Amino acid sequence: MSKEKPTVYSYIPNSVPKVKNQMLKAVGAKSVEDFFEDIPEKLRLKKKMNLPKPFLSEQSLRRHVEGILSKNKTCQEYLNFLGAGCWQHYVPAVCDEVNQRGEFLTAYAVEPYDDHGRFQALFEFASMMGELLNMDVVNVPTYDWLQAAATSIRMASRITGRHEAYVSRTISADKLSKLRDYCKPEIQVKLLDYDSETGQLDINSLKTGISSKTAAIYFENPSYLGFIEAYGDEISKIAHDHGAICIVGIDPISLGILIPPIDYGADIVCGDIQPLGMHMQFGGGHAGFIATRDEEKYVMEYPSRLFGIAPTSVEGEYGFGDVAYERTSFAVREEGKEFIGTATALWGITAGVYLALIGPQGMQEIGEGIMQRSRYAMSQISNIKGIKSPVFKSTHFKEFVVNFDGTGKTVAEINKALLRHKIFGGKDLTKEFPELGNSALYCVTEVHTKDDIDRLANALMEVVE
Amino acid sequence: MKDITEKRYSGGKPKLRRFHQAKWDEPIIFELSNEGERGILIPEVEDRVKTEVGDVLSTIPRNMRRRQLPKLPELSQSRVLRHFIRLSQETLGTDLNIDVGQGTCTMKYSPKINEQLVRMPQMTEIHPLQDEETVQGILEVLYKFEQILKEVSGLDQFSLQPGAGSQAIYANASIIRAYHEARGEADQRNEIITTIFSHPSNAACAKTAGFKIITLYPDEKGYPDLEAFKAAVSERTAGLMITNPEDTGIFNPNIEEIVKVVHKAGGLCSYDQANANGILGITRAREPSFDLCHFNLHKSFSAPHGCGGPAVGAMGVTKELAKFLPVPVIEFDGSKYRLNYDRPESIGKVRSFYGVAPVVLKAYAWVMNLGAEGLKEVAEVAVLNNNYLLKKVLEIRGVSAPYAKGKRRIEQVRYSWEKLTRDTGIHSEEIGIRAADFGVHYWTSHHPFIVPEPCTLEPTESYSKSDLDEYVEILRQVSDEAYTNPKLVKTAPHNSTIHKIHHAPLDDPSQWAMTWRAYRKKVRK
Numbered sequence: 001m002s003k004e005k006p007t008v009y010s011y012i013p014n015s016v017p018k019v020k021n022q023m024l025k026a027v028g029a030k031s032v033e034d035f036f037e038d039i040p041e042k043l044r045l046k047k048k049m050n051l052p053k054p055f056l057s058e059q060s061l062r063r064h065v066e067g068i069l070s071k072n073k074t075c076q077e078y079l080n081f082l083g084a085g086c087w088q089h090y091v092p093a094v095c096d097e098v099n100q101r102g103e104f105l106t107a108y109a110v111e112p113y114d115d116h117g118r119f120q121a122l123f124e125f126a127s128m129m130g131e132l133l134n135m136d137v138v139n140v141p142t143y144d145w146l147q148a149a150a151t152s153i154r155m156a157s158r159i160t161g162r163h164e165a166y167v168s169r170t171i172s173a174d175k176l177s178k179l180r181d182y183c184k185p186e187i188q189v190k191l192l193d194y195d196s197e198t199g200q201l202d203i204n205s206l207k208t209g210i211s212s213k214t215a216a217i218y219f220e221n222p223s224y225l226g227f228i229e230a231y232g233d234e235i236s237k238i239a240h241d242h243g244a245i246c247i248v249g250i251d252p253i254s255l256g257i258l259i260p261p262i263d264y265g266a267d268i269v270c271g272d273i274q275p276l277g278m279h280m281q282f283g284g285g286h287a288g289f290i291a292t293r294d295e296e297k298y299v300m301e302y303p304s305r306l307f308g309i310a311p312t313s314v315e316g317e318y319g320f321g322d323v324a325y326e327r328t329s330f331a332v333r334e335e336g337k338e339f340i341g342t343a344t345a346l347w348g349i350t351a352g353v354y355l356a357l358i359g360p361q362g363m364q365e366i367g368e369g370i371m372q373r374s375r376y377a378m379s380q381i382s383n384i385k386g387i388k389s390p391v392f393k394s395t396h397f398k399e400f401v402v403n404f405d406g407t408g409k410t411v412a413e414i415n416k417a418l419l420r421h422k423i424f425g426g427k428d429l430t431k432e433f434p435e436l437g438n439s440a441l442y443c444v445t446e447v448h449t450k451d452d453i454d455r456l457a458n459a460l461m462e463v464v465e
Numbered sequence: 466m467k468d469i470t471e472k473r474y475s476g477g478k479p480k481l482r483r484f485h486q487a488k489w490d491e492p493i494i495f496e497l498s499n500e501g502e503r504g505i506l507i508p509e510v511e512d513r514v515k516t517e518v519g520d521v522l523s524t525i526p527r528n529m530r531r532r533q534l535p536k537l538p539e540l541s542q543s544r545v546l547r548h549f550i551r552l553s554q555e556t557l558g559t560d561l562n563i564d565v566g567q568g569t570c571t572m573k574y575s576p577k578i579n580e581q582l583v584r585m586p587q588m589t590e591i592h593p594l595q596d597e598e599t600v601q602g603i604l605e606v607l608y609k610f611e612q613i614l615k616e617v618s619g620l621d622q623f624s625l626q627p628g629a630g631s632q633a634i635y636a637n638a639s640i641i642r643a644y645h646e647a648r649g650e651a652d653q654r655n656e657i658i659t660t661i662f663s664h665p666s667n668a669a670c671a672k673t674a675g676f677k678i679i680t681l682y683p684d685e686k687g688y689p690d691l692e693a694f695k696a697a698v699s700e701r702t703a704g705l706m707i708t709n710p711e712d713t714g715i716f717n718p719n720i721e722e723i724v725k726v727v728h729k730a731g732g733l734c735s736y737d738q739a740n741a742n743g744i745l746g747i748t749r750a751r752e753p754s755f756d757l758c759h760f761n762l763h764k765s766f767s768a769p770h771g772c773g774g775p776a777v778g779a780m781g782v783t784k785e786l787a788k789f790l791p792v793p794v795i796e797f798d799g800s801k802y803r804l805n806y807d808r809p810e811s812i813g814k815v816r817s818f819y820g821v822a823p824v825v826l827k828a829y830a831w832v833m834n835l836g837a838e839g840l841k842e843v844a845e846v847a848v849l850n851n852n853y854l855l856k857k858v859l860e861i862r863g864v865s866a867p868y869a870k871g872k873r874r875i876e877q878v879r880y881s882w883e884k885l886t887r888d889t890g891i892h893s894e895e896i897g898i899r900a901a902d903f904g905v906h907y908w909t910s911h912h913p914f915i916v917p918e919p920c921t922l923e924p925t926e927s928y929s930k931s932d933l934d935e936y937v938e939i940l941r942q943v944s945d946e947a948y949t950n951p952k953l954v955k956t957a958p959h960n961s962t963i964h965k966i967h968h969a970p971l972d973d974p975s976q977w978a979m980t981w982r983a984y985r986k987k988v989r990k
């Protein structure tokens with residue numbers, strides 16, 4: 001019987017047996033086993049791993065993966081009104097074109113002498129975010145908004161030397177869960193109530209709770225439940241009166257029409273850049289930013305990399321490098337601020353492309369267009385018997401709570417029924433906010449046309465009847 | 466026609482390219498702005514909608530309305546594209562170079578097919594909160610990839626939620642904390658033991674999770690001996706977080722005994738397998754009885770590094786610790802995949818939703834191309850490449866491989882240019898900057914520099930023998946220059962996009978500028 005021909009793998013140049021032998025000879029080894037001599041026999045895996053049979057050719061691999069993915073229903077085939085932390089916005093073709101470039105896609109994290117372009121692109125991302133936020137320092141993005149908010153609170157704790165933080169109860173359950181886990185070693189997270197009519201953060205509950213032990217107040221604008229918090233000035237003033245830091249979480253796509261939080265007293269601003277050119281990707285498009293004023297006491301508390309502009313030995317040449325690198329865990333391990341590692345740089349570059357494309361005028365138009373559409377949707381839906389939309393008497397941006405108590409149907413039932421109309425209804429809030437009854441969080445953006453919204457209203461009418 | 470080939474490469478030296486990095490002298494994007502230009506137009510709202518809703522902006526509470534448009538640059542579309550394509554050209558991705566110089570980072574080939582697959586609308590246009598019935602495909606990928614990692618590690622359950630290796634280490638530290646809390650020992654057990662050649666995040670993340678850090682240093686073999694671990698362990702030990710093989714590429718053969726010592730003292734053991742490239746199918750977390758581990762899918766499992774993410778740090782645990790994993794977990798009942806949120810003892814959310822699904826998809830496709838034999842081939846060839854490179858590099862003047870003299874290494878080596886520095890005054894960083902003139906990366910080491918004048922090379926399985934020879938020739942050339950023409954090295958880079966950066970402003974609060982607006986305020990008033 002002839003011996004089976006060894007596989008030559010297309011991703012492994014030296015899987016060619018002849019080359020392998022040459023190299024073994026060059027290093028004076030009998031076989032590759034020689035290299036593993038330090039791994040005790042007991043710890044060696046004796047069997048072949050039990051993994052599925054591979055698809056060695058690219059063609060068969062493609063067919064296999066496409067086959068699995070074809071079981072997904074997309075938001076192109078279905079009309080989508082889900083948001084709640086991941087939002088369907090239009091992704092300009094140039095964003096995709098830039099982030100698929102092999103140069104950016106496959107680079108990593110070393111010297112600016114090899115990767116000047118990466119440094120400049122991320123410096124420009126921070127610079128454009130800075131214009132949106134009216135702030136001078138923005139980080140190379142972290143994992144997502146959850147992490148950005150958690151780190152913002154820990155930064156505030158280190159700056160103030162205090163160990164409690166007040167957080168608006170209208171944030172998502174996921175974010176609260178993250179804050180509790182991440183703040184646990186240092187900070188007690190306490191919740192601030194909201195006004196049941198308007199959803200607005202309850203200023204009295206803040207006044208009662210806050211003390212000289214409070215490191216920070218964290219709220220979001222627009223809130224997770226979609227409405228605009230109107231009393232930012234008052235909240236930040238209360239925080240400052242007690243020596244606490246005011247942290248505001250924002251959706252950057254609202255900042256063409258909403259005021260930057262620093263203008264009503266925010267000290268740290270954070271949020272997610274997924275709306276700025278990232279596809280939803282089942283939640284894979286998130287990246288969190290943190291921004292502050294250019295004050296040393298803030299800058300030195302960032303765990304993130306911060307890229308700064310610097311001169312080179314040639315006049316008129318821009319160079320870039322890490323600012324205050326000694327604060328990071330790369331430089332000083334556990335003595336650094338929290339930790340730093342790979343996060344979401346490519347999404348930062350992409351968001352920079354988005355902001356450069358959309359420009360000042362575009363930011364305003366997209367914000368206004370979103371508000372017009374979501375308002376139209378709220379009113380169309382509210383015309384349906386038994387449905388209340390929006391639940392809160394406040395101005396909303398792109399998301400809003402819809403209540404179905406009067407329909408006698410649960411959100412789960414309604415969403416199942418909407419599926420038959422090829423519609424993804426809003427996120428079921430019954431577990432997250434039981435006090436809101438049978439409610440769902442709907443999201444409307446610039447991707448929705450009047451026909452789309454009318455289709456939703458008609459489907460809902462049919463479903464609840 | 467004359468023979469062109471004969472005179473190829475610099476000075477006729479084989480393998481030394483007359484490289485020059487792209488240099489576009491590209492302005493900062495704000496400098497390219499022309500008032501009124503538009504990069505993309507926003508779809509108009511239908512008139513019916515407009516009339517029906519009226520002036521929405523006036524409904525925004527007055528103090529919350531933006532009064533001035535953001536001062537973003539204004540560029541037409543082709544000008545935005547050109548600017549960013551130029552910046553991309555000034556970036557040396559792995560696609561372009563023999564990327565063995567970024568040791569510990571596992572810069573392997575990221576197959577293009579996988580990029581095409583993640584750009585299908587069935588991946589890009591799915592919302593994480595869609596009804597489970599409508600996302601069975603991606604749930605299947607996530608679930609199946611967890612099964613693959615269970616087999617690769619020998620551990621019992623995985624979560625793919627963490628957004629990179631460091632976040633996975635943090636989450637593992639959080640699980641260690643939750644475990645001791647559940648046993649009422651959290652206050653007492655507040656120490657994590659690690660080693661100096663473990664990735665710095667093991668120390669930093671555990672500290673962030675509230676632990677005190679004990680760091681052990683190597684003896685001449687390259688790792689702390691068993692006695693050092695015994696001495697560090699006590700009733701205060703919460704756990705061990707260790708990389709193995711460590712950044713030196715040396716496998717700690719006492720690892721099983723170390724785990725035993727920690728277990729006996731009541732601690733848990735977490736295996737940093739971020740870089741598992743040299744041990745896939747060779748040795749696993751299970752055999753030495755680790756309780757937790759993590760893999761970086763953007764390292765060993767081929768997903769591209771994206772200039773530093775997006776990424777995935779897959780975390781795995783034993784059955785006993787599975788209840789603490791982040792929510793939700795993915796389950797399969799034989800016909801349907803579902804997300805289970807009912808996990809009362811979970812540490813909660815680590816990252817939004819279920820992690821970076823497209824990165825998992827790339828890793829899944831990579832494994833499905835290779836299979837069990839292919840994964841082992843990856844490890845064997847990565848290690849063969851490394852030992853070949855080691856042999857060749859050690860023939861270069863001025864370089865050595867500290868610790869474990871004469872021994873083989875696993876997937877990488879931390880070299881030292883101590884002799885060359887002593888002989889020539891040239892430092893490792895300078896060698897790296899000069900190497901950039903030949904179109905390759907070069908990385909020193911994590912801090913602190915325990916190995917003097919360090920350099921960490923990791924060839925992975927992705928480079929051919931001739932690629933490795935080319936990299937070696939570059940290092941040899943730079944070493945020769947250091948001995949014969951040190952000024953040439955000192956004044957490098959010569960062929961880069963930019964010249965030597967003046968770092969002082971980056972550490973000076975009165976000068977540093979992290980945004981263009983800060984630069985304009987501070988410098989260009």
